Amino acid sequence: MSVAVSCRGVGKVYASRTGDVEALSPVDLEIAAGEFVVLIGPSGCGKTTLLRILGGLQQASAGRMALLPGADGRQSVGFVFQAANLLPWLNVEQNVALPLRLQGRDTAARLARARTLCGQVGLAGFEQRWPRELSGGMQQRAAIARALADDPALLLMDEPFGALDALTRTRMNQELERLWLASGATVVLVTHSITEAVMLADRIVLMSPRPGRVQAIVDVKFPRPRRPALEGSVEFQAIASDLRRLLGEEA
Amino acid sequence: MNAARILPGVVAVLLFFAGWQAYCAMSGISPLLLPSPVQVLRAFIDILGEAPTWVHLAFTLGETLAGFAIALVFGIALGWVIATFPMLERAIHPFVVASQIVPKVALVPLFVLWFGFGPTSKIVVAAVIAFFPVMTNTLLGLRSVEAGHEDVFGALRANAWQRFRMLQLPSALPAIMAGTEMAMVLATIGAVVGEYLGGSDGLGYFAVATMNAFQTDRLFGIIILLTVMGFLLYAAVAWLRRALLPWHRSVG
Numbered sequence: 001m002s003v004a005v006s007c008r009g010v011g012k013v014y015a016s017r018t019g020d021v022e023a024l025s026p027v028d029l030e031i032a033a034g035e036f037v038v039l040i041g042p043s044g045c046g047k048t049t050l051l052r053i054l055g056g057l058q059q060a061s062a063g064r065m066a067l068l069p070g071a072d073g074r075q076s077v078g079f080v081f082q083a084a085n086l087l088p089w090l091n092v093e094q095n096v097a098l099p100l101r102l103q104g105r106d107t108a109a110r111l112a113r114a115r116t117l118c119g120q121v122g123l124a125g126f127e128q129r130w131p132r133e134l135s136g137g138m139q140q141r142a143a144i145a146r147a148l149a150d151d152p153a154l155l156l157m158d159e160p161f162g163a164l165d166a167l168t169r170t171r172m173n174q175e176l177e178r179l180w181l182a183s184g185a186t187v188v189l190v191t192h193s194i195t196e197a198v199m200l201a202d203r204i205v206l207m208s209p210r211p212g213r214v215q216a217i218v219d220v221k222f223p224r225p226r227r228p229a230l231e232g233s234v235e236f237q238a239i240a241s242d243l244r245r246l247l248g249e250e251a
Numbered sequence: 252m253n254a255a256r257i258l259p260g261v262v263a264v265l266l267f268f269a270g271w272q273a274y275c276a277m278s279g280i281s282p283l284l285l286p287s288p289v290q291v292l293r294a295f296i297d298i299l300g301e302a303p304t305w306v307h308l309a310f311t312l313g314e315t316l317a318g319f320a321i322a323l324v325f326g327i328a329l330g331w332v333i334a335t336f337p338m339l340e341r342a343i344h345p346f347v348v349a350s351q352i353v354p355k356v357a358l359v360p361l362f363v364l365w366f367g368f369g370p371t372s373k374i375v376v377a378a379v380i381a382f383f384p385v386m387t388n389t390l391l392g393l394r395s396v397e398a399g400h401e402d403v404f405g406a407l408r409a410n411a412w413q414r415f416r417m418l419q420l421p422s423a424l425p426a427i428m429a430g431t432e433m434a435m436v437l438a439t440i441g442a443v444v445g446e447y448l449g450g451s452d453g454l455g456y457f458a459v460a461t462m463n464a465f466q467t468d469r470l471f472g473i474i475i476l477l478t479v480m481g482f483l484l485y486a487a488v489a490w491l492r493r494a495l496l497p498w499h500r501s502v503g
Contacts (some may be wrong), residue, residue, distance in 0.1 A: 057405050079406035085399035089421045089498045130498050
């Protein structure tokens with residue numbers, strides 16, 4: 001299996017008035033192409049920092065990070081944030097098409113692609129609406145569609161469903177798994193939710209704070225697609241309580 | 252329902268004019284001090300029928316629009332420069348503050364001295380007065396780009412020009428348009444004040460000349476004409492704002 005993301009000693013130190021703060025002590029991590037990796041841990045464990053370094057939004061202060069090109073040879077990255085971050089002056093389909101617009105793709109082609117994606121994320125009929133007319137869950141669907149617009153080899157998600165209610169969240173988890181299976185992309189998702197982590201991950205990277213570091217890595221081998229009923233199974237709960245114990249030790 | 256909403260305003264305005272007319276009729280006040288609404292209306296219609304009125308209007312309108320356009324271009328450009336190069340702000344700041352504290356009307360004689368009695372000095376006055384709100388609002392708008400939106404463009408590896416055109420400019424546009432509305436009003440004031448103080452063209456000059464001739468009813472007529480012109484210019488900018496910002500919560 002080919003490696004999509006490779007981190008060797010990737011670390012981040014901030015300079016502050018009271019001295020240097022180690023936000024992320026050196027991390028070694030390899031992620032296989034097509035793998036679904038979840039980063040979980042309490043606040044301050046460096047999971048968002050690591051994700052932002054992977055996405056090129058922050059520079060690592062130590063180590064080497066390599067993103068390997070996807071099947072089509074491009075090194076494209078899609079990023080979904082905690083907030084939808086839709087541009088309020090563009091309608092839904094224009095927002096979804098933004099990555100293609102930045103690449104200079106012509107209007108007809110990119111809007112056609114955007115409409116297809118809107119359909120796939122359950123936004124059919126809302127393509128021409130302004131973002132402010134959409135509910136929080138629908139805005140986040142549009143943000144996911146935007147991240148997928150460019151067929152990225154790597155999809156980075158920073159607590160994408162953190163602001164949603166529990167019912168919406170469960171449904172979005174299922175839909176994300178479906179989109180991911182269809183796309184073949186590599187996903188790195190940051191979450192606070194143990195249930196979300198076990199439901200979605202091939203591999204859970206457990207991180208702990210002060211300084212932020214990788215504490216443990218847990219494999220999750222349930223077959224796909226995973227049903228919500230899986231959450232009630234003994235095996236699921238065993239992994240979840242393991243994680244709870246590991247997280248609790250650090251608290 | 253619509254009629255019910257505008258009715259109180261219409262009644263109030265009618266009462267105001269009726270009271271004014273009654274006061275003029277009963278107090279015996281000289282029409283040189285306060286003409287009655289009926290006299291003002293007659294004078295206004297007379298003025299509209301005279302060719303020189305429209306020449307004056309064309310001068311004032313042209314000066315206002317030219318000053319407004321200059322204020323817009325320089326205000327947006329300087330606002331962008333300051334937002335992009337914060338070092339420059341510290342250098343420019345004293346000048347910007349000074350230019351705001353100086354009563355610009357007091358500068359008009361200086362502009363007349365430098366730029367003559369023709370339209371140029373009025374255009375300069377209009378531009379100088381209208382410039383500031385455009386610049387400050389542009390600066391404010393460019394500074395208020397949301398961090399989350401910056402992240403989106405960062406993750407998509409957008410270049411500087413794409414960021415400016417697709418992120419900074421649209422983010423700043425509501426603030427820029429608010430400054431533009433103010434600039435339109437201020438440019439009108441600047442042009443008219445410039446005409447008061449020098450030259451022989453424009454509605455400002457026309458008003459002063461009419462006052463010197465003690466034609467108070469015609470002076471009222473000119474004021475009405477200026478008000479209508481100012482209102483139409485402001486309405487045009489407000490319409491433009493709505494057309495440019497259909498997504499914004501200030502619209503609709």
